[in-house]
Amino acid sequence: MADNKTVIIKIKRQANPDSKAYWEEFELPQTPGRNVTSALMEIAVNPVTRDGKKTTPITYDANCLEEVCGSCAMLVNGKARMACSALLEKLDHPVKLEPFSKFPVVRDLAVDRSVLFEDLKRVKAWVPIDGTYDLGPGPRVTMQEQEVAYPLSRCISCCCCMEACPQFNESTDFVGAAAISQVRLFNTHPTGKALKRERLAALMGDGGIQECGYAQNCVEICPKDIPLTRSISEVGREVMKQAIGDLFRR
Amino acid sequence: MGSSAGSAAPAVVKPKIKQGVAPLRAGEGHSFLLRRLHSLTGIVPVGLFLIEHFISNAFAVNGPAAYTKQVEFLTSFPFVVALELFGIWLPILFHSLYGFYIWYRGDSNIGEYPWTGNWMYAAQRWTGAIAFFYMGWHTWHIRFTGVHILSHPASAFGKVQLEFQNTWVAMFYLVGIIAASWHFAYGLWLFAAKWGIVTGDRARRRFGYVCVIIAVVFIAVGMATMRSFFHWPLHPVNGGSS
Numbered sequence: 110m111a112d113n114k115t116v117i118i119k120i121k122r123q124a125n126p127d128s129k130a131y132w133e134e135f136e137l138p139q140t141p142g143r144n145v146t147s148a149l150m151e152i153a154v155n156p157v158t159r160d161g162k163k164t165t166p167i168t169y170d171a172n173c174l175e176e177v178c179g180s181c182a183m184l185v186n187g188k189a190r191m192a193c194s195a196l197l198e199k200l201d202h203p204v205k206l207e208p209f210s211k212f213p214v215v216r217d218l219a220v221d222r223s224v225l226f227e228d229l230k231r232v233k234a235w236v237p238i239d240g241t242y243d244l245g246p247g248p249r250v251t252m253q254e255q256e257v258a259y260p261l262s263r264c265i266s267c268c269c270c271m272e273a274c275p276q277f278n279e280s281t282d283f284v285g286a287a288a289i290s291q292v293r294l295f296n297t298h299p300t301g302k303a304l305k306r307e308r309l310a311a312l313m314g315d316g317g318i319q320e321c322g323y324a325q326n327c328v329e330i331c332p333k334d335i336p337l338t339r340s341i342s343e344v345g346r347e348v349m350k351q352a353i354g355d356l357f358r359r
Numbered sequence: 360m361g362s363s364a365g366s367a368a369p370a371v372v373k374p375k376i377k378q379g380v381a382p383l384r385a386g387e388g389h390s391f392l393l394r395r396l397h398s399l400t401g402i403v404p405v406g407l408f409l410i411e412h413f414i415s416n417a418f419a420v421n422g423p424a425a426y427t428k429q430v431e432f433l434t435s436f437p438f439v440v441a442l443e444l445f446g447i448w449l450p451i452l453f454h455s456l457y458g459f460y461i462w463y464r465g466d467s468n469i470g471e472y473p474w475t476g477n478w479m480y481a482a483q484r485w486t487g488a489i490a491f492f493y494m495g496w497h498t499w500h501i502r503f504t505g506v507h508i509l510s511h512p513a514s515a516f517g518k519v520q521l522e523f524q525n526t527w528v529a530m531f532y533l534v535g536i537i538a539a540s541w542h543f544a545y546g547l548w549l550f551a552a553k554w555g556i557v558t559g560d561r562a563r564r565r566f567g568y569v570c571v572i573i574a575v576v577f578i579a580v581g582m583a584t585m586r587s588f589f590h591w592p593l594h595p596v597n598g599g600s601s
Contacts, residue, residue, distance in 0.1 A: 126378070187471050213378040227382035273472055275480060277380060280464040284383040315388030316381065319395060322465055323549050325476030338552070339560055346555020352391070 114139040117159065117203035118148060120167055122217045130214075134159040134203075145192035145206065146171045146181055149218075168217040176332055179265030182272070183208060183218050189272040191332050192218075209272045222268045228288040229266075232311045236301040248299040261294040261340065263333045270327035270337055276320050283320035284312070286327035290340035296347065309344070309351045318348055393457060398553060400454045401546045404446050409543050413580050419587045423516040423594045430512040439509065455491040462488070479545055486542040493535030506596055517594035529585070536581035544574035 115136045123130040135152050136159045137143075143151075146169070153166035170180040174193045181192040184207040186200060197204060212220035238244060250258070264287055271277045271285035292308045295301035312318045318341065327337040418429040436442055462484040469477050500522065506514045523529045548570040551557040557566045 211380060221379065224380055224382050231383045231385045271380075273468070275465045275467050275477070278464075278466050279380055280466075282381040282384070288383070311383060311385035313391040314383055314385040315390045316383045317385075317391055319391045321553065322461070322480050323476065323552055324480035326468070326472045326474060329472070329474050329476070336560065338563070339558060342552050342555050342558035342563070344555075345553050346558060349395075349554050352395070 116148070116197050118152075119203055119205045120218070121205075121207040122167070123208070123214045125216060126213055133164060139198070141198065143197050144174075145183075145185060145195040145197065145204070146174060148197060148204075149192070149206075168215070168219045170219050177265060179267035182222075182267040182269050184210065184272075189269040189330055191267060191269075194332065209268065211272050211277060212268065222266070225266050225268055225271070225285070225287060228284050229291060232284075232288050232292050232308045233304045234288065234291040234295055234308075236295065236298055237303055238300060250299060254297060254299075258294055258297060260333075260335055261290055264290060264294075264335055265333060267332060269330045269332060273326040273330040275324050275326065276322045281320045282316040284316050284318070286321075286331075286337040286341060289318055289321075289344050290335055290337050293340040293344050296344075305347075306351065309348050312344065312348055313352060318345055321345075394461075395554075397454060397457045397461070398550055400450045401543075402550055404450050405454050406543055406547070408447050408451075409539060409577075413577060413584070416584045417580050419516065419519075419584050419591075422587075422591055426516045427513045430508065430515045434509045434512050451494065455487070458484075458487050458491075483542060483545055483549070486538040486545075489538035490535060490542050493531065493538065496531070497535060511597060514596045516588070516591070517596035520588050520591075520593050521596060523585070523588050532585060533582070536585070537578055540574050540577035540581065544570040544577065547573065 116139050118135045118137065120133050120135065121130050122133055135157075137148055137151055149167050149169050149171075156164050156166045158164055169183070169192070171193060172178040172180045174181075176191050176194045179191075182189060183192050184190075184205075185192065185195045186205050187207070189209065192206075206218060208214045208218045209220045209222075212222050212224070214220050238247075266287065268285075268287065270287050274283065274285055276283045277285050289312065292312060296305045296308060321341055323338070323341070325338050327341075328335075328339075331337055415429050415433060416426075419426045433439075465480075465484075467477075467481045467484070469481050501508065501518065506518055508515045508518065523532070548557075548563075548567055551566055552563055557563050
């Protein structure tokens with residue numbers, strides 16, 4: 110504080126889903142180790158813009174603050190990333206914050222990402238164990254299978270892969286890398302693979318895996334380093350096997 | 360009874376959001392078939408034809424006589440026009456037009472995410488478009504106008520030589536060769552990645568190098584072929600009544 114250094118943060122705001130977006134600028138004292146989320150908290154304490162105008166606190170999503178809940182994704186300097194792991198001192202200044210561009214804005218930086226939840230339901234991204242009696246212990250998962258499954262299971266549904274994908278838009282309605290990778294996860298699970306056929310069939314519908322253009326932004330942007338392109342290739346193979354097999358068998 | 364308080368409570372303003380990208384439509388539509396067909400036609404028959412076309416034209420390196428022999432061989436095929444129509448023109452037309460449709464539906468974002476794969480995504484669209492317009496122009500000039508090569512195979516060498524008299528035309532050929540070679544080589548890589556033939560990260564990188572070599576070989580062969588049309592003395596074009 111002694112050197113009076115400050116950070117300028119430009120935030121794209123929007124009062125409600127239907128209103129027009131506008132920009133506001135804030136100036137905060139530079140604090141070592143501060144992330145974007147804590148800067149937004151700081152603004153909420155005293156919501157005054159850089160030119161002294163009193164305003165409302167910024168609406169944003171955040172929860173765990175350690176890059177595991179997936180809620181705080183936004184565009185930081187134009188790129189999709191988690192606000193909690195974006196440290197102000199490591200960003201280009203002034204820092205520009207925008208809501209995701211491909212998801213409907215709820216307010217300010219908060220967007221509605223429920224499309225991923227809908228997609229996960231449509232590909233049945235779960236292990237089917239519901240029943241009226243005890244099914245007993247499941248089959249053993251080998252060490253090798255665990256090593257493949259674990260990285261896939263780290264998906265936090267942040268939707269960064271979808272935001273950065275050139276094919277994810279309202280024209281293709283592409284499902285995106287996250288859901289495809291979850292199909293791979295549950296299809297390799299010894300109990301989960303009971304629904305393999307249905308999952309693969311779902312991915313052949315409009316907006317399915319075929320819309321992937323393999324620009325590979327998903328794997329570059331993923332904050333959890335999930336091998337998303339590998340998942341798309343592996344699931345692509347299973348989908349083709351099923352599609353071609355059905356030509357002869359069904 | 361408290362009911363007044365209950366009913367007077369302001370309705371919670373919860374905007375129902377009905378915009379944005381729609382969820383997956385499982386079991387609906389034909390886009391899977393069309394996209395995969397687009398992918399496949401790029402390899403068979405369009406890619407196969409490209410290989411044949413580069414090899415056949417490379418006979419020019421051995422001079423007009425060898426070139427004429429190769430043209431005679433190709434034009435001697437039975438049902439040659441049907442082979443052209445169903446083996447070359449219609450598949451290229453489908454691949455190109457559906458390709459433009461794919462391009463139109465994507466939103467390239469190399470400005471925000473300037474990564475290699477993203478650049479290749481954009482380049483695949485541009486090289487495809489360049490190759491398409493080049494092929495249209497090339498086919499019109501060599502196949503459909505001027506001396507009829509199917510009935511005058513001996514005039515083919517000279518016909519190409521005449522084309523190259525104009526430097527701009529020769530340049531356009533060079534650009535067309537590079538665009539088609541690039542588009543085919545990266546298309547091969549995309550095919551292997553999307554159809555799950557090459558899935559692992561390291562395997563995909565390795566196959567990427569193979570595809571770079573394929574592109575370089577195609578461009579080199581194309582340039583050597585072009586050079587031989589300049590190298591050999593002008594061959595007579597006899598498209599008269601013979």
